[in-house]
Amino acid sequence: MKEKVLLAGASGALGMEVLKLLREQDLEVRALVHSEDGAEKVAEYTDDIWKADASEGNENIKDITKDVSIVISTLGKSVSLFTNRGKSFMENDFYANSNVLDDAVKNGVKRFIYVSIKGAEKALEYEVAKSHKMFEDALEASGLDYTIIRPVGFFSGLNDLAIMAKRKVIPIVGDGHTRTNSIHQKDLAKVVVSVLREGPNIKEVGGPLIHTRREMAEMIEKRIGGKIIEVPEKLAEWGMFLPELLDDDLTAKLKYFKFVTTNDMIGEQHGDITFEDYLQGLDLEKDLP
Template sequence: MEERVLVAGASGALGLEVMKLLHEQNFPLRGLVFSKDGADKVAEYTDDIWEADASKGNLEIKGITKDVSMVISALGKSVSLFTNRGNSFLENDFYANSNILDDALKNGVKRFVYVSIKGVEEAPEYEITKAHKMFEDALKASGIDHTIIRPVGFFSGLHDLAIMAKRKAIPIVGDGSARTNSIHQKDLANVVVQNLKEGSEILEVGGPLIHTRLEMAEMIEKKIGGKIVKVPEKVAEWGMFLPELVNEDVSAKLKYFKYITTHDMIGEKHGSLTFEEYLENLDLKDLP
């Protein structure tokens, strides 16, 4: 049987880079996307495209892994405050991936590579990390050969700060001393593809350089403008309860944003693309 690969979340920032790399390596590909717009994005790499909401139940994606040898899932709810597909983190990160895993087990898929998130062990109390941890546990219990990749965050996930910079404010919670080595989605895609056929059970992955949150904010300020605004942690804590009165989704994202920006989030160094280079090539017209 051909080594056909299913990429779930194929039209996302990471999924597209994974599709591109696998296409260059002549893998037969199947892409799972959520919308017609997503299907249009991946059409360059395959004509085997499924458009479905995997969280809605097994019937939505029944047979999606038929004739598939390996699954890569970059499927999950965006943590951006400016993006909301409607479903909860539990639905998008746990139920959707669980339904794909169930189908994979029925169809004899050999291997499953799952892109999770750093923090599932250290901070499982947040809605975002809890949903990822639940699927990690299900994947481990399934018995299928797998690798779980936990990025500390990738550059496109920092678009919120760039968007806010366009609106003249760059918020930093606390003093900005927490460190991270976020990774470019192209470098992260390389890590994913390198672990397609075999790899460690869990990898915590970052980019080549470690910066403080303040240093990254200063790079954004230099590139885009705006003013860095330091928000005391206690003020941020109180502010995060208010959105719950209107929008639980925003509240969950704000709480996790506060956590990751006030704790060191460092993974094993990979890749070569730096945050400064990423900002230099960022087209501000693409940001709302």
């Protein structure tokens, strides 16, 4: 019998890239997706597809890890200001992953790889970070062999700024002097698969180049247009550019956005795809509503 991997969140931007790499290795993959659209996306790569909302309880995904030796979870709520808000970070990041973990422990899974976020242990006052850290703690206490990958952020996570650039403004918090090395999901997927069978308990991961937030905004300005606007830190949580969207969900995202953009977020450098490469590959009509 071939080694079987459960990939949770298989139809997401990162999940799809991980799925492709697993199939290249001729591994059997069971895919957990949330919707019919997700099931259609992964169908090219596996016919072992579970469509379920893992946050709704253990019974909803009972025995999803049966005959599975490795779990990879890319489950989690998007931090984009423009995505459908739906359930909370606690439901999508903590409860959903905890239900998968409970099933994995019950079925004797050997290894669990979880994609978290950089800063999860340092920003517990933010719902985004707190929900990830709570699951990290649960995974550490489970007794399973594990690796927690903490990316500094995806290039696609910066699409919000690109969307706003189309609307003629590119906000940066403060003077944009803080630095980061966000990563493309294809490069992050390679890191995930590299620790498939063994790896460190914690791995903080970034892309190949380190830039200041202002430098990245300038790249967006050059590619898309718009004007860079410095937003004072005290105003950064108010959603001054998107007042019609303000609610509890958006408030949580804006608070975390302020945190990550006012602190250096740098991980171990990986990959080859640069932020400029990513921007050049964007379809300005299709990818930026």
